[in-house]
Every structure is written in C-alpha cells, then in structure tokens.
Amino acid sequence: MQLFLGIDGGGTGCRAAVADASGRILARAEAGPANIASDLPGAMVNILRAADHALTELGAQPSMVRAGLGLAGANAAGVAEQLAATLPFAVARVVTDAVTAVMGALGEGDGIVAAMGTGSVFGVQRGGVVRQMGGRGLAMGDEGSGAWIGRAILARALRAVDGLEDMTPLLRALIDEAGGDDRVVAYSLTARPADYAALAPRVLTSGDAAAEAVMQAATDHVAAAVAVLQAGQDLPVVFLGGLGPTFAARLAGRWPIRPALGTALDGALRLARRDT
Amino acid sequence: MQLFLGIDGGGTGCRAAVADASGRILARAEAGPANIASDLPGAMVNILRAADHALTELGAQPSMVRAGLGLAGANAAGVAEQLAATLPFAVARVVTDAVTAVMGALGEGDGIVAAMGTGSVFGVQRGGVVRQMGGRGLAMGDEGSGAWIGRAILARALRAVDGLEDMTPLLRALIDEAGGDDRVVAYSLTARPADYAALAPRVLTSGDAAAEAVMQAATDHVAAAVAVLQAGQDLPVVFLGGLGPTFAARLAGRWPIRPALGTALDGALRLARRDT
Structure with missing residues (x-):
C-alpha cells in the first residue's frame, strides 16, 4: 500500500500525518520546532522524529513514503532544495508553510x-x-x-x-x-x-x-x-x-x-x- | 574668572569646550562615546575625560565650572537627573544632544x-x-x-x-x-x-x-x-x-x-x- 506523509513545520512545533491513497489519515505524531531557515539541523531532527513516530505505528519505513512538507523558512534561498535532497523519503516536496496553508484551506x-x-x-x-x-x-x-x-x-x-x-x-x-x-x-x-x-x-x-x-x-x-x-x-x-x-x-x-x-x-x- | 564647559556627547564621541563669560573658547578636547541611555558608566568616563583634558590646559578644577551637556540618550527616563546629580561641576545642566543642536543652530x-x-x-x-x-x-x-x-x-x-x-x-x-x-x-x-x-x-x-x-x-x-x-x-x-x-x-x-x-x-x- 502506498503511504503519504504530510509535515507541517513551524517555529512552535512540527506535526506529521500519514495517509493512504484515498486520503484517509492512518497515523499522526508531533515533535519540536521546524523552521529550516533559522535552524536547519534542529528542524531536520524534529521532522524525522515526527515522521518516525507516525510511521513506526504503521510498521512503515521512511523510504516507502512520498512526503509533502510545508515548512517555515522554506522560502530562504537554497534551504528547501538542501533539505529535500537529504530527507530519507521516496519523494520529498518542500514548500513554505504558507503554501500548504493555502492548499489545505482551499482543497482543489x-x-x-x-x-x-x-x-x-x-x-x-x-x-x-x-x-x-x-x-x-x-x-x-x-x-x-x-x-x-x-x-x-x-x-x-x-x-x-x-x-x-x-x-x-x-x-x-x-x-x-x-x-x-x-x-x-x-x-x-x-x-x-x-x-x-x-x-x-x-x-x-x-x-x-x-x-x-x-x-x-x-x-x-x-x-x-x-x-x-x-x-x-x-x-x-x-x-x-x-x-x-x-x-x-x-x-x-x-x-x-x-x-x-x-x-x-x-x-x-x-x-x-x-x-x- | 568664571569658566563655562560645554559637552556634546553622542554615540561616536564626546566633545568638550571651555569658554569665558564672553563666549570666547579657551580650550577644547575630545573623548569616546557618551550615550547615557545605552551606557551610562562609559558615558560618564568619557565626559569626565574630555572635561578634564580641556580644564587641565587652563589649570581649572571641575568644581569651578558651570557645565551644559547635550547628550544622546538624555531623554531616557531618569538618566539625565541621575547624571546631573553625580557630575563634579559647580552646575550641570543635562539635555539631549537634539536640544543643544537646536540652541547651537539658532543662537538666541x-x-x-x-x-x-x-x-x-x-x-x-x-x-x-x-x-x-x-x-x-x-x-x-x-x-x-x-x-x-x-x-x-x-x-x-x-x-x-x-x-x-x-x-x-x-x-x-x-x-x-x-x-x-x-x-x-x-x-x-x-x-x-x-x-x-x-x-x-x-x-x-x-x-x-x-x-x-x-x-x-x-x-x-x-x-x-x-x-x-x-x-x-x-x-x-x-x-x-x-x-x-x-x-x-x-x-x-x-x-x-x-x-x-x-x-x-x-x-x-x-x-x-x-x-x-
């Protein structure tokens, strides 16, 4: 079964959710702040922590999931690309948390x-x-x-x-x-x-x-x-x-x-x- | 002879001049920054240093002079009064450097x-x-x-x-x-x-x-x-x-x-x- 990971990361915390192809949410987890412009290594740790918690519940590996990440600071030059290349997911799309807020608020x-x-x-x-x-x-x-x-x-x-x-x-x-x-x-x-x-x-x-x-x-x-x-x-x-x-x-x-x-x-x- | 001391103190330096009752300038000196809001002790040191240099040339004591001081930060609550009470001059009037700039630019x-x-x-x-x-x-x-x-x-x-x-x-x-x-x-x-x-x-x-x-x-x-x-x-x-x-x-x-x-x-x- 293909799994999809969503990450919403900002200055106060990082939320993860895993869904199936229909969009049904199967697991959720949270971790600390994830602003990739102000603290890229710390954000990386919290993103992986939240993802691991949610995926472990389902017995899934990071390399199995396609991930979408909306992160504070992702508009800072270069950091989104740097992060996307480092993450262990099958696919990682990194945008600002503003973009995912728009996508969540409006749907299609x-x-x-x-x-x-x-x-x-x-x-x-x-x-x-x-x-x-x-x-x-x-x-x-x-x-x-x-x-x-x-x-x-x-x-x-x-x-x-x-x-x-x-x-x-x-x-x-x-x-x-x-x-x-x-x-x-x-x-x-x-x-x-x-x-x-x-x-x-x-x-x-x-x-x-x-x-x-x-x-x-x-x-x-x-x-x-x-x-x-x-x-x-x-x-x-x-x-x-x-x-x-x-x-x-x-x-x-x-x-x-x-x-x-x-x-x-x-x-x-x-x-x-x-x-x- | 009555002596008058003027001090112009700001974030980049502190200038002193001593004049007689006619306004004729008898001595000048300079010292480091004197912003009394951001660094009151440091400003105090530089004010006294500039004053001492100018007065020593004339063989005068601080307690002999009437002083006017225009200092950056003098509008911060309380600091002007605190400084005026501490200075060793016969009279010390402390205002902002903006006020002395006005008095200097306009004269009477x-x-x-x-x-x-x-x-x-x-x-x-x-x-x-x-x-x-x-x-x-x-x-x-x-x-x-x-x-x-x-x-x-x-x-x-x-x-x-x-x-x-x-x-x-x-x-x-x-x-x-x-x-x-x-x-x-x-x-x-x-x-x-x-x-x-x-x-x-x-x-x-x-x-x-x-x-x-x-x-x-x-x-x-x-x-x-x-x-x-x-x-x-x-x-x-x-x-x-x-x-x-x-x-x-x-x-x-x-x-x-x-x-x-x-x-x-x-x-x-x-x-x-x-x-x-």
Whole structure:
C-alpha cells in the first residue's frame, strides 16, 4: 500500500500525518520546532522524529513514503532544495508553510488565502498552482498583521505626544501604562513581533478613534493584497489566523468569503499525494 | 574668572569646550562615546575625560565650572537627573544632544531645526525655550531619516516583486544585487538603522520613479513635522545632518530656510552660560 506523509513545520512545533491513497489519515505524531531557515539541523531532527513516530505505528519505513512538507523558512534561498535532497523519503516536496496553508484551506479549488496572525502572508491557488505573496516579516512588511497593528498603535501614540496625530484615550493609556513616551521608545528597541502582536486584541476591541484608524489602514493593506491576487476575478477568499475573523468581518461583501476546508497539515498531505 | 564647559556627547564621541563669560573658547578636547541611555558608566568616563583634558590646559578644577551637556540618550527616563546629580561641576545642566543642536543652530533667535541624518529629530526654540519632537528611533518613527528612506526603498522593492507596486530599474537592481527577494528579507532581520541609511545616497541620486516616491513621502513627513512646530508662524528653519541639504532644497520657498549659526557644542556652551 502506498503511504503519504504530510509535515507541517513551524517555529512552535512540527506535526506529521500519514495517509493512504484515498486520503484517509492512518497515523499522526508531533515533535519540536521546524523552521529550516533559522535552524536547519534542529528542524531536520524534529521532522524525522515526527515522521518516525507516525510511521513506526504503521510498521512503515521512511523510504516507502512520498512526503509533502510545508515548512517555515522554506522560502530562504537554497534551504528547501538542501533539505529535500537529504530527507530519507521516496519523494520529498518542500514548500513554505504558507503554501500548504493555502492548499489545505482551499482543497482543489481556485481561491485566495489571507493568513493574518502575528505576521501576514497571502496566497492564491489557480489550477492547482499556488503563488505566495507577502510574508516578508515586520521590518519589510507584514502589513495588517498583529505585529503591524501593535507597532502602529504605539508609533501613533508617540506621534500624538508630538502633536502629529490627535491624542485619544487609548493612546494616552498606552503611554501612561508604559511609564511615559521615553519608556515606549525604550520598549521598541527590543520588542519582537510577538510583543507588538500582543497589543492587537486591545486595538480590535477598544472602539477608540486611533485604533479604528490603524484598523482601517490595516484593512486597506489586506484589501489591496487580495485585489492584486484576484487580478480582476472574484475568487473565494479564506481568512486564517487569529485576526482572520476580524478581517473577514471588515471585508464582508467585497468578495465571496469561505471557511477553510482544512489545515496546513491537510495541505501537506495534498502536496504529497499530488500527481500520483 | 568664571569658566563655562560645554559637552556634546553622542554615540561616536564626546566633545568638550571651555569658554569665558564672553563666549570666547579657551580650550577644547575630545573623548569616546557618551550615550547615557545605552551606557551610562562609559558615558560618564568619557565626559569626565574630555572635561578634564580641556580644564587641565587652563589649570581649572571641575568644581569651578558651570557645565551644559547635550547628550544622546538624555531623554531616557531618569538618566539625565541621575547624571546631573553625580557630575563634579559647580552646575550641570543635562539635555539631549537634539536640544543643544537646536540652541547651537539658532543662537538666541526663535526658529525650527530639522536634523536629518541616520535618524530624524526636530526642535523649535521660542523665547529661549526649546521643545523637541520626534527622534523616536526607526521602529517607532524617524520618518524621513536616512534609515527610514533606506528601509522604505527595500520594502518597496519587495512589494514590487509581489505586484503591489510598479517594478522600476532601481528596485530590480536592489533585489538582484541582494541575490533575490529572500535575501532582502534575510538582510532585514539583522539590519541596523545605519545599514538602511547607507542606501539613502543612492535613493537621493537615482532619479528612479520609486526613489522619487519614497523621497516625496519622506518630504511630506518632514513638512508635516515642521508645520506642527510652526503652529501658524513663519519661523526660520535650519536643516542639519547629511540629508539636511536635500530637504532644504525640496522644501525651499515653504518657509525661510537659514544656515546653522553654530554646532551642538556651541549650543552646549550657550546652555552652560544661560541665566548667569
């Protein structure tokens, strides 16, 4: 019996699933982080650990399976090829976790995915071909993401202190809670994207005029990205991630909005089973 | 004879000058970096070293002088007060190097200063009182600065790859020289403000449409900051820093634009001599 292995690997963990030719899942396993750009050897260990656990249950060998891997960092130059050549599977297809998220969310159909979490990344699937957009990280982009929203509200608070924006209750509260504008600046020198993203829920729910301005700018960025991917079509759009429901609500009516059909792990299994 | 000590301390070095009551400079000295937010003990050592060198020439003791210090990092909460209480001078007034730059550039007159270098900071002087604006660092602001310009052109290049902006020869060249869009993203993960700022001269001189769009956005930020500081007046504006001449040219005719009367060290001496 031909077996198919799907791997969904990211900065917090690595999930494996083994399916038969019909797509029925026979075994699952998990292991530690698998970001191949930031730690290729560590990712390799965790991918093999998760795969071995799942395959051992079935009495199968790695060399018997066709594998699809969606891995954080797979867009870094060269590492996906390097990994694919090293893995012990019969076939190994390595793409970014964004691509498998698109494939899992849309199944076989054409459509667009906006994954809005700490970062933001977009993808379109047409005729089974997936194109990724964005996912550049906070310094270069990640517009509309939780980190982008959190950083934007703090920067706006400082601009309000300087008289460059209207001061609002939320902005005043953020400055005061930090202990003053200088403390906000000090915080920003070491803040990571996840730190900024922790502020996003407060921005979403505050009802403050400054928060609404930041959310409108975020929504405009998301709408612009989706519009480019639509290229004049009216494809269904799936919003993923913690902020997915927020943007789905803000952009309701603009395009057909659909729930995700499956996860990035489902997408990795689709990748493994493709063209067989 | 009453002596006055001026100190101009920043991330690259610390300059001292001693003047008499007429403002005539009697001695000068230099020492290492003096950023009191990032390294207070090290800054303290370099401030005292520069001061001692200048005073020893004149056979003077620190306790004899009234000192004015313009120091990078002096806006960080508490450190200026902590330093002022520790210094061995008869009087020690500690402000940011941005404030002494304003005092040096404008002398006694009312006016506005836009200091446009790797970072950006603005100041207004009215009736001898200086108010600082901006200088929040690249994560939170520094709009229009060299770092802001360099980061903006790279982010725009990635957005052009994604089809979110028009691709231009400069953007294509930046991507190609980096070795691809993934390499630009990798670069951004560790790039410091000075790294981004190193791209600014190329943006200034390229004549590329994308470069002009970034420079126009930068100019709009600078104009907005100056307009808030003008508060409806038509005060003279001094542009400082490596990008000062660029913005002076782009904003010529909007307000009276003047050359700087003196340096931040001159400003520190003015601070030392004030109200005596």
